[in-house]
Amino acid sequence: MVLQNTPSAMLSRHPATRLCGVLFCSLTLGLTALGMDHVTVRRQGKTSEAVGRVLIEAQDGGLALLARDGVLWLIPPEEKVTRTRDAAEFSSLGRDALGRGLLAELPQGFQIYSTPHYLICYDTSREYAQWCGTLFEQLYRAFHNYWTRRGVELSEPKFPLVAVVFANKAAYLRFSQSELGQAGESISGFYSLLTNRMTMYDITGADGRGGGRGVSAKINQILSQPGASRTVATVVHEATHQIAFNCGLHQRLSDCPRWFSEGIAMFFETPDLRGGAKRGWSGIGTVNPSRLERFQEFLQSRPANSLETLLRDDRRFTDAKQAVDAYAEAWALTYFLLKKHEKDYVAYLRTLSAKKTLMQDKPEQRIDEFRKAFGELPKVDAEFQRFFVKGR
DSSP, X not given: OOOOBOXXXXXXXXXXXXXXXXXXXXXXXXXXXXXXXXXXXXXXXXXXXXXXEEEEEBTTSOEEEEETTSOEEEEOGGGEEEEEEESOOOOOOOHHHHHHHHHHHSOTTOEEEEOSSEEEEESSOHHHHHHHHHHHHHHHHHHHHHHHTTTOOOOOOSSOEEEEEESSHHHHHHHHHHHHGGGGGGOSEEEOTTTOXXXXXXXXXXXXXXXXXXXXXXXXXXXXXXXHHHHHHXXXXXXXXXXXXXXXXXXXXXXXXXXXXXXXXXXXXOOXXXXXXXXXXXXXXXXXXXXXXXXXXXXXXXXXXXXXXXXXOSHHHHOTTTHHHHHHHHHHHHHHHHHHOHHHHHHHHHHHHTOOBTOOOOHHHHHHHHHHHHOOHHHHHHHHHHHHHSOO
């Protein structure tokens, strides 16, 4: 099973993440007053301007700024050249301006395909971009419907949701090297918390910019193969992260427990490929076969304190030896709680959704919040194990 590249994993590789430690220990400001901030940044020998709203300012002058294109800038004090503020009200870039900015950043040959909620930047065939757009919009509607029916209020994204689709894996790897490193070889797509974008490549490998029936046939052929469900699941997994962090279910750069954010992404990722290129994915909350199989294997040697270690911090997800089992247990716990304790889960979700940007919880707080929502850990864990041992 290929490990998903998660938002937290992306954050740990970003060159500016050392600011996070400064902000965690020296927060002085919340949201700034009305107005647009203009910050000149000198990074890796290049000067650029970040325009948006400063969310947090550290005592040493470091900044966290939300730009008008949705990018989160973490600016250490030594990279800040100048900072000014005007009286303009903060607003996101319009679709046209955002699209032009994206095309200026990407290699030559990219185009924009627009849907109601997405801007898809692609240099593969237009038909493949359209298939991605259909997939994402289906997921977006299903995600909103699922949580709305359970009394969870979601917001519309403040920014168009951006997906960058490369024609082939080689181009994707070259572009993503700075963020993924060697992990890119085993990751077919990822969502970045800082850029707020998904990046992926054409899974058909067709590299056919001309489009037409040949691309549609190739998509259907790929989706009919045994391994297609996992490939599409990866795309859906990352798209779920993007929706969750843009619709208020999670807050970007908040201390949302990894098991929780990953559990939701895995809860939504199981694809139904019977509809071919016109469908690609449907269904929420069905059993995730690969995660279930791995969790059942893990149960044979699962430590007595496994639930506690999953909840108290994210270390198991960043340890290569434990990560696969941590993901499987996160899916299993999410599935169990939503099937057996849905109201408690929704209340717990609201608690986590209110977490503030760059405020870090202590392990004891994570445990305490879970205990208040679901009860004492030994009792929850016993029911959790029975649920999977005796059948669902």
